[in-house]
Amino acid sequence: MAKLSPRDIKRKIQGIKNTQRITKAMKAVSAAKLNKARAMLNATRPYSERLYDLINDVAAFVDRDIHPLLQVRDEKKIDYIVITADRGLAGAFNSYVIKRTLSDIQKFQQEGKEVNLILIGRKAVQFFKNKGYNIIESYEDVYRDNLNLTFTSKVGSILSERYENQKTDAIYLINNELITTATYETKVRKLFPIEPELDYSKISELSRYNIEPSADEVLEELLIRYINFQLYRALVESSTAEHAARMLAMDNATRNAGEAIKRWTVIFNKARQEAITTELIDIINAATAIQK
Amino acid sequence: MYPLEVVTPKGIIYKGEAYQTVVRTADGEIGVLENHMLLLTKVLPGKLRIEKEGEEPKEIAVTYGIIDVRGDKVIILVEEAYEFGEIDVEKEKALLKEAEEKLAEREKLSLKEIEEFEKLKERAEILLELAGVKIH
Numbered sequence: 001m002a003k004l005s006p007r008d009i010k011r012k013i014q015g016i017k018n019t020q021r022i023t024k025a026m027k028a029v030s031a032a033k034l035n036k037a038r039a040m041l042n043a044t045r046p047y048s049e050r051l052y053d054l055i056n057d058v059a060a061f062v063d064r065d066i067h068p069l070l071q072v073r074d075e076k077k078i079d080y081i082v083i084t085a086d087r088g089l090a091g092a093f094n095s096y097v098i099k100r101t102l103s104d105i106q107k108f109q110q111e112g113k114e115v116n117l118i119l120i121g122r123k124a125v126q127f128f129k130n131k132g133y134n135i136i137e138s139y140e141d142v143y144r145d146n147l148n149l150t151f152t153s154k155v156g157s158i159l160s161e162r163y164e165n166q167k168t169d170a171i172y173l174i175n176n177e178l179i180t181t182a183t184y185e186t187k188v189r190k191l192f193p194i195e196p197e198l199d200y201s202k203i204s205e206l207s208r209y210n211i212e213p214s215a216d217e218v219l220e221e222l223l224i225r226y227i228n229f230q231l232y233r234a235l236v237e238s239s240t241a242e243h244a245a246r247m248l249a250m251d252n253a254t255r256n257a258g259e260a261i262k263r264w265t266v267i268f269n270k271a272r273q274e275a276i277t278t279e280l281i282d283i284i285n286a287a288t289a290i291q292k
Numbered sequence: 293m294y295p296l297e298v299v300t301p302k303g304i305i306y307k308g309e310a311y312q313t314v315v316r317t318a319d320g321e322i323g324v325l326e327n328h329m330l331l332l333t334k335v336l337p338g339k340l341r342i343e344k345e346g347e348e349p350k351e352i353a354v355t356y357g358i359i360d361v362r363g364d365k366v367i368i369l370v371e372e373a374y375e376f377g378e379i380d381v382e383k384e385k386a387l388l389k390e391a392e393e394k395l396a397e398r399e400k401l402s403l404k405e406i407e408e409f410e411k412l413k414e415r416a417e418i419l420l421e422l423a424g425v426k427i428h
Binding site: 048228 | 317372
């Protein structure tokens with residue numbers, strides 16, 4: 001360090017300043033995206049409330065052992081839907097999900113269960129591919145063009161087909177969720193089998209309804225909408241947490257850069273002072289020599 | 293007039309009074325007026341028309357969902373809803389192409405998959421038509 005000339009140090013400081021400018025900009029971008037994602041998350045509420053109410057009402061009319069999407073079986077085959085981000089630079093955001101998935105897979109396998117993966121997000125795909133895991137589907141770049149139900153209904157139809165045809169006995173969903181602006185958590189939820197909170201109190205009211213073509217078919221329709229919606233919501237949750245994580249990571253990086261700049265400025269000032277002192281000594285020495 | 297709500301996962305698209313609502317369902321196109329019988333049925337992709345007295349009717353494109361005609365109000369839950377001009381023509385064309393390609397080799401598909409791709413094809417065709425795009 002001591003060997004660096006003041007000019008080298010100045011160049012170094014300039015370099016750190018450039019990096020800081022980038023991290024600052026990334027933080028601002030993430031903050032804007034976080035606001036947008038949060039608004040998207042809040043906007044899901046009216047739909048989910050009405051959808052859940054309807055499912056609970058209609059499920060009371062249907063024999064759950066008969067309905068293929070409501071059947072509960074022994075969990076021998078498990079589908080695990082892993083949701084990460086496409087990009088990094090967000091602290092431990094992606095590695096939390098991957099670590100939890102790995103430990104869950106190990107746990108299921110020890111119990112003698114078969115685990116199949118459905119991967120959403122480039123980081124998950126990059127990690128799990130070519131490592132001997134059973135991968136059913138992998139998707140990347142799903143956040144890029146405005147998240148919507150077109151994508152999730154595609155995944156949803158694959159899932160319901162697998163459940164109905166007993167290729168899987170339980171489907172889990174793992175993703176990060178925002179707890180407060182500064183913290184997020186990795187959550188695992190069971191998507192299938194669905195256990196509606198049956199509301200028998202409304203049966204008399206509902207029996208005045210015309211349910212077309214039949215309660216069974218309307219329930220199936222509701223359950224498909226439910227799967228598609230749960231996937232959509234998990235993706236929005238994950239992207240909200242991702243932007244918060246990146247904002248935080250970039251905020252830390254910006255602060256660290258600021259400290260580095262301070263430290264190097266002190267070193268620069270010392271080096272400059274040294275150079276001046278050396279020059280002064282030279283001049284004084286020379287002047288003294290002439291006087292003599 | 294009765295209160296109507298049209299809700300998608302992206303938010304409440306419409307909340308207000310309606311004189312008549314016309315929507316495509318499993319039973320064909322239905323018009324819901326005040327005091328309609330209580331009804332719960334599937335909504336299929338197509339045009340949703342909301343008529344109010346003394347106002348131009350509002351027309352939007354919707355995809356799959358449920359209509360819940362209750363005594364006190366009508367709720368329509370749909371996965372996607374677009375103004376005709378907002379329909380992503382490129383995306384729908386890509387979906388149509390995908391569905392047609394898969395269906396061209398239907399012997400490779402399961403019954404459930406055939407059903408899914410038929411639905412996808414229908415959805416894309418209807419949305420493209422509402423967007424004013426000529427297919428084929």
